[in-house]
Amino acid sequence: MENIDLLIDGFGHILSWNHFLLMMVGVTLGILVGVLPGLGAPNGVSLLLPLTFSMDPISAIILLSCMYWGALFGGSTTSILFNIPGEPSSVATTFDGYPMAKAGQASRALTLAFVSAGLGALAGVVMITLLSGWVANFALKFSSPEYFAVYFLAFASFISMGAQSPFKTLVSMMLGFALASIGMDTISGNLRLTFDIPELIKGVSFLIAVMGLFGIGELLLTTEEGLRFEGIKARVKLAEIARTLIEIPRYWLTIARSTIIGIWMGITPAGPTAASFMSYGVARRSARDKSKFGKGDPRGVVAPETADHSAGTSALLPMLALGVPGSATAAVMMGGLMIWGLTPGPMLFTDRPDFVWGLIASMYLGNVVAVFLVIATVPLYASILRVPFSIIGPIIVAVIFSGAYQVANSVSDIFLVIGFGLIGYVFKKLDYPLAPLVLAMVLGDKAEDAFRQSMLMSGGSLNIFWSNGLVSTLMALGLALLLSPLVFWIVGSLRGRKHDAAAPHGDGNAAV
Amino acid sequence: MKKSVSIACIMVAAFGLAAPAAAFEPNRPVEFVVTAGPGGGTDIFARTIQAIIAKYELMKAPVVVTNKGSAGGAEGFVYTAGYKGDAHKLAFGTNNAYLLPVRAKVPYKAEDLTPIAALASDEFVLWVNGKADYATAADFVAKAKEGGLKIGGSQSKDVDQILTSMVNDATGAKINYIPFKSGGEAAVQLAGEHIDANVNNPSENAGQWQAGMVKPLCVFKSVKLTSEAKVVGDKGWSDIPTCKEAGIPIDNYSMPRTVWLPAGVEPDVVQFYADVLRKVSETPEWAKYLADTSQSPAYLSGDDFKAAIEMDGAAVSEVLKREGWLAN
Numbered sequence: 001m002e003n004i005d006l007l008i009d010g011f012g013h014i015l016s017w018n019h020f021l022l023m024m025v026g027v028t029l030g031i032l033v034g035v036l037p038g039l040g041a042p043n044g045v046s047l048l049l050p051l052t053f054s055m056d057p058i059s060a061i062i063l064l065s066c067m068y069w070g071a072l073f074g075g076s077t078t079s080i081l082f083n084i085p086g087e088p089s090s091v092a093t094t095f096d097g098y099p100m101a102k103a104g105q106a107s108r109a110l111t112l113a114f115v116s117a118g119l120g121a122l123a124g125v126v127m128i129t130l131l132s133g134w135v136a137n138f139a140l141k142f143s144s145p146e147y148f149a150v151y152f153l154a155f156a157s158f159i160s161m162g163a164q165s166p167f168k169t170l171v172s173m174m175l176g177f178a179l180a181s182i183g184m185d186t187i188s189g190n191l192r193l194t195f196d197i198p199e200l201i202k203g204v205s206f207l208i209a210v211m212g213l214f215g216i217g218e219l220l221l222t223t224e225e226g227l228r229f230e231g232i233k234a235r236v237k238l239a240e241i242a243r244t245l246i247e248i249p250r251y252w253l254t255i256a257r258s259t260i261i262g263i264w265m266g267i268t269p270a271g272p273t274a275a276s277f278m279s280y281g282v283a284r285r286s287a288r289d290k291s292k293f294g295k296g297d298p299r300g301v302v303a304p305e306t307a308d309h310s311a312g313t314s315a316l317l318p319m320l321a322l323g324v325p326g327s328a329t330a331a332v333m334m335g336g337l338m339i340w341g342l343t344p345g346p347m348l349f350t351d352r353p354d355f356v357w358g359l360i361a362s363m364y365l366g367n368v369v370a371v372f373l374v375i376a377t378v379p380l381y382a383s384i385l386r387v388p389f390s391i392i393g394p395i396i397v398a399v400i401f402s403g404a405y406q407v408a409n410s411v412s413d414i415f416l417v418i419g420f421g422l423i424g425y426v427f428k429k430l431d432y433p434l435a436p437l438v439l440a441m442v443l444g445d446k447a448e449d450a451f452r453q454s455m456l457m458s459g460g461s462l463n464i465f466w467s468n469g470l471v472s473t474l475m476a477l478g479l480a481l482l483l484s485p486l487v488f489w490i491v492g493s494l495r496g497r498k499h500d501a502a503a504p505h506g507d508g509n510a511a512v
Numbered sequence: 513m514k515k516s517v518s519i520a521c522i523m524v525a526a527f528g529l530a531a532p533a534a535a536f537e538p539n540r541p542v543e544f545v546v547t548a549g550p551g552g553g554t555d556i557f558a559r560t561i562q563a564i565i566a567k568y569e570l571m572k573a574p575v576v577v578t579n580k581g582s583a584g585g586a587e588g589f590v591y592t593a594g595y596k597g598d599a600h601k602l603a604f605g606t607n608n609a610y611l612l613p614v615r616a617k618v619p620y621k622a623e624d625l626t627p628i629a630a631l632a633s634d635e636f637v638l639w640v641n642g643k644a645d646y647a648t649a650a651d652f653v654a655k656a657k658e659g660g661l662k663i664g665g666s667q668s669k670d671v672d673q674i675l676t677s678m679v680n681d682a683t684g685a686k687i688n689y690i691p692f693k694s695g696g697e698a699a700v701q702l703a704g705e706h707i708d709a710n711v712n713n714p715s716e717n718a719g720q721w722q723a724g725m726v727k728p729l730c731v732f733k734s735v736k737l738t739s740e741a742k743v744v745g746d747k748g749w750s751d752i753p754t755c756k757e758a759g760i761p762i763d764n765y766s767m768p769r770t771v772w773l774p775a776g777v778e779p780d781v782v783q784f785y786a787d788v789l790r791k792v793s794e795t796p797e798w799a800k801y802l803a804d805t806s807q808s809p810a811y812l813s814g815d816d817f818k819a820a821i822e823m824d825g826a827a828v829s830e831v832l833k834r835e836g837w838l839a840n
Contacts, residue, residue: 345719
């Protein structure tokens with residue numbers, strides 16, 4: 001295997017104490033940035049970028065990519081502890097992670113999340129190592145109709161997750177689509193739904209929505225219930241972390257399935273958010289005993305985390321191989337490449353194999369370093385939950401507000417967060433699911449662009465979605481997923497059996 | 513070698529002149545408002561300037577870079593325009609600064625900004641897939657006259673679509689335009705043969721050209737590009753024919769990289785920043801940035817810059833009017 005040789009060569013370039021130290025620094029900074037909602041990986045990496053101008057490219061990319069890994073890990077911490085997703089891709093982790101933390105299993109949930117995230121990331125890197133050439137060519141097959149089909153698949157797998165009322169899911173999703181269309185429309189170049197309010201022309205960031213809906217919404221509920229987090233009596237024991245580590249192999253099936261979903265969604269550029277939602281949906285549907293999902297099922301933590309990280313890692317490959325950033329963070333790093341004097345693009349693999357394979361080797365090491373470092377922080381984070389709510393509550397509010405301001409340095413976003421907090425509270429009270437809203441906000445505008453680009457390409461004919469094997473397969477899979485609950489429901493009601501669709505759905509509203 | 517010596521001489525001259533500095537000097541952090549997302553062309557433009565200012569200590573006050581790139585950059589311009597009279601907010605953009613208010617109902621007018629300087633001009637190249645059998649731009653135009661060809665570009669009613677419209681108008685071609693989020697997306701769509709051409713800036717397609725996935729047909733410029741760097745084999749930027757000689761009668765079409773202050777600032781403030789930016793444009797780092805991104809040097813300030821804005825605005829408005837894209 002030529003790639004393996006190149007990889008070993010890459011390890012040769014990065015194995016030094018200097019680089020190891022850079023990794024530790026990068027990961028630590030990343031965790032910090034990831035834990036604070038709103039700051040996020042792209043901002044962190046842009047802040048660090050000027051420092052790297054004088055470094056050699058390999059050291060610089062090690063520092064930046066390790067910061068990215070750290071931030072990805074940090075993002076799930078707040079999802080589990082406070083129901084505040086640090087980034088949209090950790091929203092699905094809140095569904096079961098937060099109930100677990102409430103039930104006194106914070107250490108277990110965190111450890112599960114970190115280890116499965118690490119496994120997912122490693123699987124992503126192994127894929128990059130083995131398939132780099134093939135994947136780059138495959139990614140070129142994707143045009144607007146294929147993109148639309150992938151987004152459609154993500155929506156379909158999520159709708160069919162089985163919330164108790166399809167109409168409530170629909171309402172929530174439509175609201176998400178409406179919010180996603182605020183701002184400038186790519187296809188026509190016109191402003192939509194801005195009502196001449198200058199603050200709205202930039203659109204509504206899904207980070208703001210997520211922080212308000214989940215974070216503030218949850219705080220309001222907790223306040224109503226009597227100013228305390230439940231189940232905080234559990235003590236933090238190192239033995240619990242060890243016990244959780246032993247427990248991991250039990251979830252091999254969930255991990256394997258989520259890895260495949262994650263890698264697939266990472267290569268097709270649907271991204272980590274779609275991957276984590278889809279993986280959660282699939283894990284829930286394929287579980288024999290669904291009753292615990294949404295109430296703290298470990299599989300509900302393992303599935304989205306694995307997929308999130310394997311997608312996040314795989315998404316770096318199209319960036320390296322084609323010179324197209326798969327995420328905001330990747331875009332910043334690509335800007336860095338140019339400043340360090342490298343041309344991102346297909347020839348990078350040939351021109352600077354030392355750089356590319358050094359980066360890939362650093363992904364292996366960086367992720368291992370990151371897993372150890374985050375697990376070391378578990379006792380610290382878990383003990384935060386023992387602080388009385390009357391102290392931690394206001395701190396969370398302050399963190400959310402400053403985070404909301406950080407997203408776009410805009411004061412109006414703080415009021416938006418409050419607005420979303422009220423919506424989140426009302427939604428939970430009325431038992432509307434929040435997740436479809438978030439998914440629609442993240443993917444809605446991309447799906448719309450892809451659909452309208454396809455229509456421009458085909459001159460208005462829907463046949464373009466069946467024009468080749470790839471897009472037809474994706475559409476067929478999506479349709480099958482979309483219609484399957486209906487079929488199951490018909491079959492189920494024919495048998496006259498009580499269908500388990502009446503179980504609470506997974507948006508953490510077990511708290512209500 | 514000779515070149516770098518002469519640049520060094522210019523620099524010495526520049527620093528010598530800097531001694532009797534303008535009266536204004538920023539006394540608190542200066543915000544560089546990037547009207548594009550992180551990693552984009554405008555972002556690298558602003559961050560390169562930030563790095564050069566820091567390296568040569570051209571300004572005492574610290575610089576903070578923020579990205580406000582939503583709505584095609586309107587977010588950043590609205591934000592900057594909102595600080596009327598504030599000498600510590602600089603917006604970095606392209607010709608979108610004065611074109612956005614013409615083509616969309618954005619909540620600012622071109623008069624809400626004070627032009628400082630343009631530092632570079634990014635070129636437009638007609639690219640087709642590497643496997644396509646067009647040898648010249650004339651072949652492409654001949655095919656395009658039959659209709660059904662697609663050009664992909666960044667954003668809607670923006671520079672790429674305006675250029676596509678100009679090509680259609682000048683040659684009688686019937687090319688459809690498909691808007692994407694960025695030039696990078698249009699580059700990959702072309703490499704994957706999903707569209708027939710794009711009019712990306714050199715840096716947006718350089719990587720794909722190197723790999724033979726795309727090839728340039730002509731550059732929309734009255735003279736050939738000057739960069740001597742070879743990209744594929746013995747072919748380099750200076751080998752691309754101009755579109756006019758290759759069969760598309762469009763003389764010059766380029767995109768200035770511009771810097772703006774809010775309206776209502778004192779003239780000495782504008783002079784101060786124009787001087788700082790002129791010094792930036794005379795450093796070897798700036799020359800390297802231009803060469804790396806295949807842009808042309810084009811420092812303009814004061815009345816020259818205002819005249820250039822006027823000319824560019826008039827030419828583009830004509831296209832917007834013909835296509836019915838005027839917002840007001």
